Amino acid sequence: MAPILAIAIGALFGTGLYLMLRRSLVKLVLGLSFLAHGANLLIFGVGGLVEGHPPIVAEGETVLVPPYADPLPQALILTAIVISFAVTAFALVLVYRARESLGSDDLDDLGGTRT
Amino acid sequence: MSFSKAGHEVRRGPLLILLIVVLAGFVAAPLAPWLCRSLGATRGGALLALVPLTLCATLAAIGPEALAGRGIFEAHPWVSGLGVGLDLRLDGLALVFALLITGIGSLVVLYAGAYLGDPGQAGRFLLFLLAFMASMLGVVLADGVITLFVFWELTSVTSWLLIGFDHEKAESRRAALQALLVTALGGVALLAGLLLLGAAGGSMRLSELEGARSAILSSGLYEAILVLVLLGAATKSAQFPFHFWLPNAMAAPTPASAYLHSSTMVKAGVYLLARLSPTLGATELFTLTVTSLGAATFVLGAVLAAPQTKLKRLLAYSTVSSLGLLVMLLGVGTQAAVVAAGAYLVAHALFKAALFLVAGAVDHETGERDVEKLGGLRSAMPITAAAAGLAALSMAGIPPLLGFVAKEVVYEAALPAPGGVLVIGLSVVANALLLLVAFESGVRPFVGALRETPRKPHEAPAALSVGPVLLGAAGLALGMAPALASSLFVDGFVASVHGEAPGKPLSFWHGFTPALGLSALTVVIGLAAVALRATLRRAGRNLAAAARFGPERAWDALWSALLSIARAQTDLLQGRRLRHGLALTALASGAFVVSGLLAGGLRLPPIDVVSAPLAEWALGGLLVLGCVAALLARTALAAVAVLGIIGTLVTLVFARFSAPDLAVTQFVIETLTVILFVLVLFHLPNYARLSRPSTRLRDGLLATSFGVVMTLLALSVGSLRRDDSITRFLAAESVPGGHGRNVVNVILVDFRALDTLGEITVLGVAAVGAFALLKLRPRG
Structure with missing residues (x-):
């Protein structure tokens, strides 16, 4: 993998972790999204980066003819993208409701609440 | 020993008589609550007492035949895949115990109905009691080693139910749990001992193991077998230093004490020692x-x-x-x-x-x-x-x-x-x-x-x-x-x-x-x-006070230590703050990667900075810049805008490296995510700095190290040997098997369709949850 892409993956992971370690609920959810991008790109890289050969069987063939990009990680990532969207959406609604009911998005304020 | 291989005389029981004897109690037990409700406790108990009484008469009738040779044997298929059968045997030893269990059992069942009086209580009690009786019969009639162990554990479980019968009382619950833990721990030792015994003697039948005595004694496993079996017998039969659970078990209703703690359950350990005496x-x-x-x-x-x-x-x-x-x-x-x-x-x-x-x-x-x-x-x-x-x-x-x-x-x-x-x-x-x-x-x-x-x-x-x-x-x-x-x-x-x-x-x-x-x-x-009993009692009280510092104290200390360790571990790993657990997770996964690199399982390739094309430099560089911008953002809206840009850049990476489906999906999802963020942030104006600079510095160092480690991992993944047989299967079968040319799509809707169903379910649940949170309000 190109070194610059590896550095970008590291940056995504680091940013995601830093944001998730904040007390703000919004930053927590943002961090989760960054972490998801990093993870998806890492899996993508494990599959090997191939240019210009999507895993689509050409007309007239019955099998994929090498070289082709590995379809397996792509299928995994596709699922991951959709699920992380579901999680993010639900988390955002939770943040909204927490703010509405408790008047705060500071995780440390939520610890002792009983409502 | 007079039993030689020559005298190996196996008698098949008439029909399935032993199996019926063992299972009858299990069949009758669930009827107990219903019978006691419809007939009343006393009459229900009297009717149910006929079950053990009939069994007792049956055993007495086949007794002479059992005593004639080596006993009556029955082998029933059970878990055939593991080579475990339901092997039963009625010989002299088993007969004595079985007669006591069923004979005293019928008197206790009769007694228990009248003693408890309340039909609901009596029904529940007799349900447990009959199940216990059947388990106990299973123990003494078992010939198979595994059969013995299964029924042995069933007696522990059913006696736990009986000791804890008055479950509203804390004392009963404590006594029941103590009895269960002591006997079940002994049961684990017994299982190990029995398996070693089977391995040493080359058979999983107690009757055959008696013939393999010399092989077992010379196998080198004898001492281990003996210690493990003794642990099982000593815990069950309340031998020193495990005797303390038995007096505590008196929290059970008296009929259970009369049955379990005098004539039957506690005698299971004695039975085991008697049964294995010819072997060990x-x-x-x-x-x-x-x-x-x-x-x-x-x-x-x-x-x-x-x-x-x-x-x-x-x-x-x-x-x-x-x-x-x-x-x-x-x-x-x-x-x-x-x-x-x-x-x-x-x-x-x-x-x-x-x-x-x-x-x-x-x-x-x-x-x-x-x-x-x-x-x-x-x-x-x-x-x-x-x-x-x-x-x-x-x-x-x-x-x-x-x-x-x-x-x-x-x-x-x-x-x-x-x-x-x-x-x-x-x-x-x-x-x-x-x-x-x-x-x-x-x-x-x-x-x-x-x-x-x-x-x-x-x-x-x-x-x-x-x-x-x-x-x-x-x-x-x-x-x-x-x-x-x-x-x-x-x-x-x-x-x-x-x-x-x-x-x-x-x-x-x-x-x-x-x-x-x-x-x-x-x-x-x-x-x-x-x-002189008054004098003796005074002397004995001091002794009893001293005995309080005995094994029961050690047991209690062990128990509370176990709970404290569990609590401390939970606090450490899943404490009150999410971010502590998160930081630990990051540290642990980072440590795994680093140890992989150090041990040589992961190798860094030579870094080739020059030959990467300009497009990759641009994409990677912009991603890194985006991350920095997200960290520096002063408003939430700015951070979300950066997240949108990052999503678009990731889309471009997918598009460049032959993943059109991912690119399309990522683009659509990213747009939706940004819209959602903006909708929510509209109601959340503040984006304040909450933590102290020192905390930010510490988290920054942790996050930076984590990022560096993940970069090293991304660089070295090329050195992992991958099994690409699945990929080759997918490449070959997509058109003939899945009738689709886009292999990624075929995987999602055909080869791994159930995963996709799960994914849709997650989306559905999230949507319902979000709707409920936004639209449904508690009344008032």
Whole structure:
């Protein structure tokens, strides 16, 4: 993998972790999204980066003819993208409701609440 | 041992008789609540008592056949895949136990219905009790090693239900859990021991393992097997230092105590030792450990029993003592000792069950269970008093009861045993103390002046007095006709455990033997103890106070230590703050990657900075810049805008490296995510810095190191050897098997369609949850 892409993956992971370690609920959810991008790109890289050969069987063939990009990680990532969207959406609604009911998005304020 | 391979005589049981005997209780148990509700507790109990009674009659009918050869064998398929069968066997040893279990069982079931009275309570109790009885029958009829273990554990579970029957009381729950943990831990040891035994002996059948004795003794596993099996037997039969759970188990309703803690469950350990004696016994190690274990428990139980004043506690500690005696006799292992064990086993089951049932009846009719506050009940409860008297005389070893005959043979067996003088001395003292217990529990409540009790005493109803009367009478009848006890119980027991049936039957009069002298001495000391009981009790109380620092204290400490460790570990890993757990997770995964790099499983390729094309530099560089911008963003909206840009850049990476589906999906999803963020952030104006600079610095260092480690991982993934057989399968089968040219799509909707279904479910649940949170409000 190109070194610059590896550095970008590291940056995504680091940013995601830093944001998730904040007390703000919004930053927590943002961090989760960054972490998801990093993870998806890492899996993508494990599959090997191939240019210009999507895993689509050409007309007239019955099998994929090498070289082709590995379809397996792509299928995994596709699922991951959709699920992380579901999680993010639900988390955002939770943040909204927490703010509405408790008047705060500071995780440390939520610890002792009983409502 | 007289059993040779040549004499391997296998009798098939008629039909499935043993299987039916084992399963009948399990079938009848679920009917108990329904029967008690529709017929009432007393009549329901009486009807259900017919189940064990029928089983008892059946066993008595096939008994002679079982005693004729090596027993009746049955093999039923069970878990064939693992080579485990439901192998059953009825021989002399199993027959004695099975008759006691079903015979006393029928009396206890009858008693329990009337004792509990309330149909709901009685139904639930009898459900557990019958299930327990069936499990116990499974233990004693098992020939397969795994069969034995499964039923063994079932007795632990069902007795847990019975001890914790009054589950509203914390004391009951604690006692039940303690009994379950102690016996189940022993059960784990037993399982290991049995599996080793099977491996060493080359068979998973107890009957065949008896023939493999020499192979087992020379296998090098013998010591381990013996220790593990002893742990199982000692925990179940409440041997020192595991004796403490049994008196606590008195939290159970009295019928359960009478059944489990006198005649059956606690005897399972004794049964196990008897069953394995031909296989593991008669070695120096076996004799030494088992004899001393039993002797220690015998004496300790008697000493702890004497100062008790609560009826059930008196009986519980004396049961510990009697179990110790039985274990000691099996440890000695001579034919005379095995005869004594068989005789005492039967005598003890009869008098102890009777005394427990009497204790329950006294409690039931007077509301008092402290012997110091009871007295003179003989006129109010004459029938119960007579039964109690018979049982107490048997326990005290007074002629002409079975207890006397049994004690005679115990002394006869102990006299020539190794360390005889010590064993005899201890036995006399322990037996004298048991005489005191017999007096306190079976005589004292009924003699002297009538004492004031919470309820006005009157005779127990028939269902409560049938059991004690029959058990007491049986002790008398068998004591007067000991030859009958021999042919019914003891001969078969001895033939199974020791190999040869005894030459002469038990007899009442042995002449003026040393054993008779010892019996007389025991009675004299015992009566002296009765006379001096107030003094003894004061001395004993100090002892009992000291005993509180015994094994039970150690057990409690162990238990609370376990809970503290669990709590501390949970606090550390999943504490109150999400970010602590998160930081730990990041540190741990980083450590895995670093150790992979250090160990050489992951290798960094030579870094080639120059040849990467400009497009990749641009994409990567912009991604890094985006991350920096997100970290520096002063408003949430700015951070979300950056997230949108990052998403677009990731889309471009997918598009460049041959993943059109990912690019399309990512683009759509990213747009939706940004819209959602903006909608929510519209209501959340602040984006304040909440943590101190030092915290930010610490988190920044952690996050940076994590990022660096993940970069190293991304660089080195090329060095991982991947199994691409799945990819090749997908590439080849997509068109012929999945009828689609876009392989990624075929994977999602065909090869891994169930995953996609799960994914859709997650989306659906999230949508419903979000809707509920936004739209539904609590009333008011």
